[in-house]
Amino acid sequence: MSNHSSGGNLQSDFPVVGFMSSARQRSHRNTGGLTGRAAIERDALLSARALVDRMRTLYRELERMTDAPITVHRALTCIGEEPGIPASRLATRLGMQRPAVSHVLKGLATRGWIERRRHDGDQRSVQLHPTAEGLQILRATSGRAVGTLQKAVRGLSARELRQLADGLAALLVRLPDTKASSLAPRATAASRRRENSSRARMSSGA
Numbered sequence: 001m002s003n004h005s006s007g008g009n010l011q012s013d014f015p016v017v018g019f020m021s022s023a024r025q026r027s028h029r030n031t032g033g034l035t036g037r038a039a040i041e042r043d044a045l046l047s048a049r050a051l052v053d054r055m056r057t058l059y060r061e062l063e064r065m066t067d068a069p070i071t072v073h074r075a076l077t078c079i080g081e082e083p084g085i086p087a088s089r090l091a092t093r094l095g096m097q098r099p100a101v102s103h104v105l106k107g108l109a110t111r112g113w114i115e116r117r118r119h120d121g122d123q124r125s126v127q128l129h130p131t132a133e134g135l136q137i138l139r140a141t142s143g144r145a146v147g148t149l150q151k152a153v154r155g156l157s158a159r160e161l162r163q164l165a166d167g168l169a170a171l172l173v174r175l176p177d178t179k180a181s182s183l184a185p186r187a188t189a190a191s192r193r194r195e196n197s198s199r200a201r202m203s204s205g206a
Contacts, residue, residue: 048171055149062141068111071096073141075104076113076130080138084117084127113137 059070066073071094078093079085085093091101105128108114113134117127130138156164 058148066137066141068107071104072107072111072113075101076108076134076138079108079114079128080130080135083129086125086127090128108134 062073063069074094075090078090082089087098087101087105090105091098094101094104096104105114109116111133112131115129115131117129118125153161153164
């Protein structure tokens with residue numbers, strides 16, 4: 001971790017919005033003869049790819065640095081920002097289902113980065129707090145990846161923010177569902193097993 005503990009902010013080194021603006025400027029200077037919708041589509045694709053590639057690079061660097069997945073760091077950041085946060089609120093902030101959050105919390109606890117405490121007024125309620133080691137991780141990784149996109153988004157005007165939200169929502173509904181695609185191979189395999197089993201029973205009956 002010593003190679004990355006200087007506390008430098010990768011957002012200043014790699015400003016997402018500024019990078020995308022530069023990409024758009026380069027695209028406008030070299031449109032390759034494209035006009036109208038084709039040129040806009042190309043600009044959108046270049047910006048989207050630049051954003052995905054930039055964030056993937058930042059996430060991979062953070063994961064190599066700490067040997068922890070990005071979801072663990074997102075959860076730790078939320079807990080560090082709001083010590084005592086319950087798991088239900090953490091799930092809402094992360095946009096994750098409770099079972100997935102439970103898995104992330106298990107990883108955080110195993111690493112010794114968080115601790116669970118019973119609420120003083122309600123013993124059934126469990127609060128999440130960062131440990132000293134967890135706070136050290138947060139300080140060492142501040143600005144490395146988690147929160148950089150959020151800070152860039154906060155720099156947008158209200159009009160730009162609404163356009164971004166609407167545009168991304170419209171784009172996401174047109175992309176393949178990763179959950180559905182991950183289930184498809186298993187469903188196909190199960191169907192194939194049932195078919196083979198049925199054929200075996202028919203053969204034995206004959």
